Amino acid sequence: MSEPIIAQTAPYGVELEPGTYWWCRCGKSAKQPFCDGSHKGGEFSPVKVEIADARKVFLCGCKLTKKGPFCDGTHNKL
Numbered sequence: 001m002s003e004p005i006i007a008q009t010a011p012y013g014v015e016l017e018p019g020t021y022w023w024c025r026c027g028k029s030a031k032q033p034f035c036d037g038s039h040k041g042g043e044f045s046p047v048k049v050e051i052a053d054a055r056k057v058f059l060c061g062c063k064l065t066k067k068g069p070f071c072d073g074t075h076n077k078l
């Protein structure tokens with residue numbers, strides 16, 4: 001499997017309302033941290049994020065987290 005594109009070397013802190021979101025796994029989206037369909041034709045697929053209660057989340061921007069879609073600190077090693 002090839003590596004995703006690093007969208008940024010830090011997480012995206014976003015306030016989310018309850019609902020379903022799709023985190024960009026490939027790094028190509030122009031609407032980071034969310035999928036905009038740019039992964040099509042590649043080997044990565046977006047990851048579903050279900051938010052039950054409105055809250056702030058930190059979604060991985062480097063795309064190298066082991067706990068996707070959430071930042072796990074891996075970006076600190078880049």
Ligand code: FES
Nearest residue numbers: 060061071074075
């Ligand atoms: Fe990717 Fe933190 S931004 S692990």
Ligand code: FES
Nearest residue numbers: 024025035038039
């Ligand atoms: Fe990156 Fe869809 S654009 S996963």
